[in-house]
Amino acid sequence: MRISQLSTASGVPIPTIKYYLREGLLPAGEQTSATRAEYGERHLRRLRLIRALLEVGHLSIAAIREVLAAVDDEGMSMHRVLGTAHYALAPRIEPGPDDEEWRRARQEADGLVAGLGWQVDARSPARDELAQAVLTLHRFGLPATVQALRPYAEAAERLVGEHEIRTLPRGGSREEAVEALVVGTVVHGRILDVMRRMAQESASARVFGTPATDR
């Protein structure tokens, strides 16, 4: 199909498609004449994935480029592709001065992960994120113990183990499986986050007794 048809089929405007081509997110079409290129199913799929990473994952163009490179690298294991997606999704943590407070929080975070028996790489940025959260809870005198955080760990474990693993397609191509893995990570993460904020809003309306229209 031509770029105009690719635009119609994907819902992505032509200038945006051209931008993705320039940025190397989308592979070039097959040049059929000096001014004409043909695009196929593969481009349509790729646009769908870019949109998901952009619109739901809110990843930067640079982060999307990294994730797509991992998806395309057939020598990369599924585990490493997921790690790349996680790395792209993790907000950058600036640990600040490498002081005693930070080191203690990081140790606590590592202790929490060990206590849960989870296999999380020692270099995973998630460990620093957890340390940052633990540090902040400490500063506010809020509990950051295994007991206090276990409900979150258990909820996460249950959703991943009982629900998300099932949505992975079996028996399809590597590309399909990798795409589903990446999309599932991004979209279900967003859904859990938004559901929690909605549940909070609803509980708050109930507890503080304010009618829903008072906003």
Next chain:
Amino acid sequence: MRISQLSTASGVPIPTIKYYLREGLLPAGEQTSATRAEYGERHLRRLRLIRALLEVGHLSIAAIREVLAAVDDEGMSMHRVLGTAHYALAPRIEPGPDDEEWRRARQEADGLVAGLGWQVDARSPARDELAQAVLTLHRFGLPATVQALRPYAEAAERLVGEHEIRTLPRGGSREEAVEALVVGTVVHGRILDVMRRMAQESASARVFGTPATDR
């Protein structure tokens, strides 16, 4: 205390404190001479809150300003302060063309919320976020039914109802309660998100059989 002492006590560098003062995030100290101002407990608390919103919530300076204005507005109900924090935390959704696909996704999202029996404001940005996620699931042929999303809703409801409501301080000042509400929303949201990514990494290491060191 002087600005240097405020810096030591808070762990925030002096230039950063001055930046917050200029940006109106931190109220001015009491001017005791032409070149000297005194800061107190209130400034220390405010710095702590700014850091939490910045380092854990990853809010912009503009968003932090809005949240702080809500915290300081004593005429604002707890419910509305929480709503302000939620609004600041929600990523901006650009619904794109107001087309049939978007309208259907938004209707489905509204149907999900209604089905859960939650009190969520019709103008809450969370509804658009959910619609965006539903739209993306559709595009990938992944299920976005009540059944598929109920586990996320139930996990969220359980965490908020059984855990987060308890961490709200009772009987303290409004300021303390509001701060705890805002911090709890931000920090526990981050914890849930990072726990889920860690649980995924751990499950992935198990399912795909890749040793944890292969990263």
